[in-house]
Amino acid sequence: MQIRDEVFDDRAAVFALTHAAFAGTDPVAEPAEVDLLRNLFTDPGYDPHYSLVAVDTPVVIGHVIATWGSIDDSKPVLGVGPVAVSPEYQRNGVGSMLMQTLHDRAQAQGLPGIVLLGDPKYYGRFGYEAAAKYGIVPSDPSWGDYFMVRVFDEATLPAGNFRYAASFAC
Template sequence: MLTRRETPADVSAARAVIAAAFAKPGTAGSPGSPGSPGSPDPVEATLLDALRTCDGWLPELSFVAVDEKDEVVGHVVCTRGHIDGVPALGLGPIGVRPDVQRQGTGLALVHSVLGAADALGEPLVALLGSPAYYGRYGFRPATELGILPPDPAWGDYFQVRTLTAYEPTLRGTFRYAEPFDHV
């Protein structure tokens, strides 16, 4: 498996991976289910579509994982967010094709996008996700650093991973790219 920046030729395959990764049983694209025509896309797939057309889209932080046949099997993206007006990044959606999950693809994607974000001089990456899962990447509850989630109910599930350019004076409320407001 190889992780690399997404190219224009990867866009539809990356969207398909996100749709499959988040499909509910019995819907189109879910593993082991024929689904039905016209089944709604998972919100993560429509979010990805909206992110691609917003001001917060950062093509240099959209990565795919490809297998030995150069087929896209995973996708991750970071988009422009802000902490009280200061630029930061929001991670997500991230997804791996169901038939290749639990083989390290997600791990490789997260490491790739974090490394690229660090190389670009970004201060931190925020996400909403499982503390047990994302803790292994160095994410920790954002409130420990004085960064508040967009929704206080998120609690410890709203996490940040600081990067080299992070300054401890960076505090305040995080805001994702605009399409997240409609999820």
């Protein structure tokens, strides 16, 4: 398996695996995450450096994207999501490798942290903590401890009101 930058030619596979990963009881209905991805790929917050695929040659089996949001409308911060792995490859470390590569890139660029909305039990194993602990406020207060941050440099991590990229509409 290889982790590499996502390229335009990967997108059909990324949409398909995201559909499969997030399909509910009705596998025909398109999950909201697929539409969100379509919008994120054209969003001003999209940065190809933070859109990664996992490939089991020649098949794209996983994808993670982080897009630029902001704290207090002026301090840029990456927001992760969605993260998707093809169902037949789940629980084999694909998501972990995608997240680690994303973190490595963010740290190499000197970013102070990354935020996401997700399950604390799952993302806690990647070092994510409640964002409120660091004074980062989500756009929806009901997110509570599900809105988290992975801190790389606490001294430079901004506090304030976070907004995801415009495509998230929150």
